[in-house]
Amino acid sequence: METVKESIAALSDSVNTKLNDFQRDLDKVSSNSPLTTASLAAEFMSFKSFIFSALNALQRQVELLGGEIDRLETRKRRKMLLLHGVPEEKAENTSAIVTALAADHLNLANFSSSSIKASYRLGRSLDQKPRPIVVKFTDTAVRDKVWFAKTKLKGTGYTQSEFLTRTRHQVFMEARQRFGISNCWTREGCIHIVTTDGERHKVETLSDLRSISNTQKSPIPEKSEAPKPAEHKQLALSRTKRTAKHK
Template identity: 45%
Template sequence: MDHLVKLQRSIDGMKAMFETRMATFESSVATQGTEALPDEYSAFKNFMLKAVSSLQDQMEFVLRTLEEMESRSRTNILLLHGVPEAQGEDTSSAAVDILRQTLKVDGITLMACYRLGRNLIPSKPRPILLKFGCHRTRDAVWAAKKLLKGSGRTLSEFLTSTRHAVFLEARKQYGVKGSWTSDGRIVVQCHDGVRRKVVTLAELEALPAPPSADGVVGGVRTETEAAAEGKASPAVVAPRPPRQARFTAGSGVGKR
C-alpha cells in the first residue's frame, strides 16, 4: 500500500503547485495592469481545482478502504512482548505455555507463531506474532491479559501503521489510562467521561480537547475550577491553535 500513499502525496503536491502557479500568474497580471482575465481562464482554473480535489477524495477513500481491509485481516492476531529469545527456540511451544499457564486459557490453536522483524538489539526480545485459529480464543486471551501484570510480558493488538500512529498520539494526549485499543480501534476516555473510538488522526483531533495540567480545558478555565482555587473569576488563556490532521497507511504494532 506504500505506492498508494506516494500517489496520494503526489496528488497533494500537484494541487499545491497548481495553486501556487495560478496565484503567481494572477499576481503578475494584476501588477502589469492588464485587463481582467477572461472568463475562460476562471472556468479552467475552477475545473482543474475541482478535478484535483476529486482525485484527492477518491485516493483517500481507496486508502481508507484498503487500511480497513488490512485491519480486518489482523482480527485474530495478537502480539506477545517480553519473551526472552533463545537460539533454536520453539517459539510456538513457549508462547502456548505462557498463555495456558499464566492466562489459564485452554484449547489454544495457533495458525501462525513467529518473531517479528530482525533481532537488532539482543537485549530487547522481538515480539511474537500469535495468529489464533478462531476469534473466540483470541478474545479469551485478550480478556485475560491483565494476568500478565508483573511478569514482564504484555499483549497488544497488531495495529496497522496508520492506527499505530493514532494510538501513539492518543497516548500523548490522554495518557496510558485514558487510551487503549479494542478490535483494532483506538478507544479514548474523554474528559467528559465518554469513551469514543477513532481510527484516524483527523477523528482524534475532532474529539474534545483533554484538560491540561492546570485544569484548562480547550484553553479556558471553567468557573468551577477557578472557584476551587479561591479565584473570583476564571482565568482565560489563549486557545490552543488547531492541529493538523494527517493520514498514513501501512502496517505496524500498537499495544495498550
C-alpha cells in the same frame, strides 16, 4: 480502485483540453487578436480553480480507498495478537514459547500448540530488546480468551497488544499523548477514548481523532475573589501607614 482510475482519466482529459484551449488563446494574443491579457488572466484563474477542486475530489477518493484497505487489513488481523517482552533466542520455536507462556501464566483450559495457526517475530532482529511475537490463532474465540486474560500477565514482564495497522497504531499513539495512557485502549482494531468530559469515543483515523480533540472544553481558570469593600479600605490604610515618613 476502478472509480479512482476513471477519475484520474477524466481529470487528465479535462486538463489536456483546457491546456490546449489556453495555448490557442495565447497564440491569438501573440498574433495581435482582440483577445486581451485581462480576459486571459480570468480564464487562467478559472482553470486554476477547476484544477484545485478536481484534485481535492481526487484526494477524497484516495482517502476513502485507503480507509477501505485499512479496514480490510484490520479484519484480516482479527485473529492475531502481539506478545511483548519474550526473550529472543536463535533457532527458537515461537509457537512452543507462546504455548508454554499461556500454560504458565494465563491458565486457559484446552489451550495447546494446535490453538496457534502461525507465529513469528515481527521486524528485524535487534540487539537491544526482543522483538514482539505475532501470534495468529485458529479462531477468534481462542484469540479473545487469550486477550481477555492479559491482566494475568501483570508483573511478569510480558504484555499483549492488538496487531494494529500502521495507520491505526499512529492514531493510538497520538490519542495516548493527548488524552493519557489510562484513557485510551483498543478493541478489535478500533481505538477507544475517554475524554476529559467523560464522553467515550471510538476512532479509526487521525481525522476522527482530531475532530473529537477539537471539541474538548479547556478547564476554566479559577478567578481570585475580589477584596470586599471593607478589606479594600483596610488594605489601603495599611499601605499608607507603611509609606508614611516620620518627621
